[in-house]
Amino acid sequence: xxxxxxxxxxxxxxxxxxxxxxxxxxxxxxxxxxxxxxxxxxxxxxxxxxxxxxxxxxxxxxxxxxxxxxxxxxxxxxxxxxxxxxxxxxxxxxxxxxxxxxxxxxxxxxxxxxxxxxxxxxxxxxxxxxxxxxxxxxxxxxxxxxxxxxxxxxxxxxxxxxxxxxxxxxxxxxxxxxxxxxxxxxxxxxxxxxxxxxxxxxxxxxxxxxxxxxxxxxxxxxxxxxxxxxxxxxxxxxxxxxxxxxxxxxxxxxxxxxxxxxxxxxxxxxxxxxxxxxxxxxxxxxxxxxxxxxxxxxxxxxxxxxxxxxxxxxxxxxxxxxxxxxxxxxxxxxxxxxxxxxxxxxxxxxxxxxxxxxxxxxxxxxxxxxxxxxxxxxxxxxxxxxxxxxxxxxxxxxxxxxxxxxxxxxxxxxxxxxxxxxxxxxxxxxxxx
Numbered sequence: 001x002x003x004x005x006x007x008x009x010x011x012x013x014x015x016x017x018x019x020x021x022x023x024x025x026x027x028x029x030x031x032x033x034x035x036x037x038x039x040x041x042x043x044x045x046x047x048x049x050x051x052x053x054x055x056x057x058x059x060x061x062x063x064x065x066x067x068x069x070x071x072x073x074x075x076x077x078x079x080x081x082x083x084x085x086x087x088x089x090x091x092x093x094x095x096x097x098x099x100x101x102x103x104x105x106x107x108x109x110x111x112x113x114x115x116x117x118x119x120x121x122x123x124x125x126x127x128x129x130x131x132x133x134x135x136x137x138x139x140x141x142x143x144x145x146x147x148x149x150x151x152x153x154x155x156x157x158x159x160x161x162x163x164x165x166x167x168x169x170x171x172x173x174x175x176x177x178x179x180x181x182x183x184x185x186x187x188x189x190x191x192x193x194x195x196x197x198x199x200x201x202x203x204x205x206x207x208x209x210x211x212x213x214x215x216x217x218x219x220x221x222x223x224x225x226x227x228x229x230x231x232x233x234x235x236x237x238x239x240x241x242x243x244x245x246x247x248x249x250x251x252x253x254x255x256x257x258x259x260x261x262x263x264x265x266x267x268x269x270x271x272x273x274x275x276x277x278x279x280x281x282x283x284x285x286x287x288x289x290x291x292x293x294x295x296x297x298x299x300x301x302x303x304x305x306x307x308x309x310x311x312x313x314x315x316x317x318x319x320x321x322x323x324x325x326x327x328x329x330x331x332x333x334x335x336x337x338x339x340x341x342x343x344x345x346x347x348x349x350x351x352x353x354x355x356x357x358x359x360x361x362x363x364x365x366x367x368x369x370x371x372x373x374x375x376x377x378x379x380x381x382x383x384x385x386x387x388x389x390x391x392x393x394x395x396x397x398x399x400x401x402x403x404x405x406x407x408x409x410x411x412x413x414x415x416x417x418x419x420x421x422x423x424x425x426x427x428x429x430x431x432x433x
Contacts, residue, residue: 001161014219015399024263028246040423047083049074049115051090052109054097056094057096066340070090072315072317073340093108095126102129107110109139118130118140120143121141123193125194127143134241135157138306142343144336146198150392151393153427163338171206172422173416173420175207177401178210183239183266184236189241215235225252238266241267254288256280258288267291272293274293278330279331296339298402300321301410306382350372353368367433371425383398396417398414398416398417400413
């Protein structure tokens with residue numbers, strides 16, 4: 001993974017070393033139940049996963065933590081025997097958080113690296129720009145995004161989102177709590193691209209069903225570096241300011257929001273995207289105290305964390321505040337990056353269910369993924385239990401609403417899976433493979 005094999009995230013040498021350790025061990029040790037050594041596989045060639053990473057561009061903070069999470073999960077998978085007895089190798093290409101480069105990366109994975117699957121993408125405009133290339137190459141493409149683009153069935157049968165929920169489901173699940181606890185007159189601030197459009201489109205009807213209204217919508221370019229000029233557009237009778245911003249300027253966004261309002265502000269409800277990878281105790285963010293945020297997986301360790309959640313946090317290297325162990329300034333993207341961990345285990349499960357051996361089995365892999373229905377909370381799915389709808393290639397799970405208290409985020413409400421379920425808009429399984 002230079003952007004090539006040589007600089008791969010897990011590293012070819014690490015994979016070979018892990019594989020050789022497994023081979024050596026098989027000569028003198030009895031395998032634990034369920035353990036499959038690499039030497040028992042029909043082929044010892046690695047399963048190659050092409051990781052489309054946002055190493056540069058507006059998604060770079062996410063890309064860095066997506067890589068850390070992927071490294072941790074792949075290490076555990078390889079230590080436990082890999083997939084179908086074969087080691088997993090991750091090959092990274094930087095897409096620059098750009099749709100055009102994203103499509104080029106997918107093509108490179110298919111023709112140059114000859115990977116088994118593509119994986120990892122977050123930003124929705126990159127997913128949308130890359131999906132046609134994956135479909136044309138018949139390359140299974142497992143994204144760790146959030147937009148409704150996969151579940152809308154407007155992409156193609158080779159694109160899956162099995163490790164993280166989508167915005168439509170998230171909003172539907174949280175709308176009752178927002179309307180009942182924060183306010184009825186809502187102004188939205190959102191990024192001016194596909195991810196933001198999901199919030200623009202799905203929040204108003206979800207709130208309307210709860211007797212609340214979106215009274216204004218303000219779209220801001222995701223590359224914007226200053227935001228003060230947008231704030232006068234917020235109506236004076238706004239009770240709730242619903243904000244979801246992304247990119248390297250999110251700290252500037254929340255600081256300027258505080259400077260604009262001072263102590264006299266509407267209630268704030270934010271998607272944690274507005275604060276991902278940002279220290280909540282940064283100077284100028286004091287005004288966030290008492291406000292609420294959506295979190296997929298909580299940044300701060302909670303009192304009721306499961307053993308699986310604790311083990312996951314230790315493996316990816318984040319402390320109780322959600323920062324890198326040993327570096328409190330290196331704040332994680334905890335609300336999203338768990339999806340990398342869980343998606344890799346979905347890929348593993350589907351490959352095992354289908355008896356996947358190589359690219360000739362990609363159609364079988366697609367069908368095996370579509371046949372999955374539920375994931376139990378545990379080491380492979382530490383964020384919580386989930387249900388999967390194979391017709392729309394989308395997973396459904398729990399959402400967390402957290403309150404800023406004493407410079408930390410404390411979960412005050414957790415939705416049920418049922419809260420976020422909606423009727424499918426189509427059926428990928430009717431498309432030819």
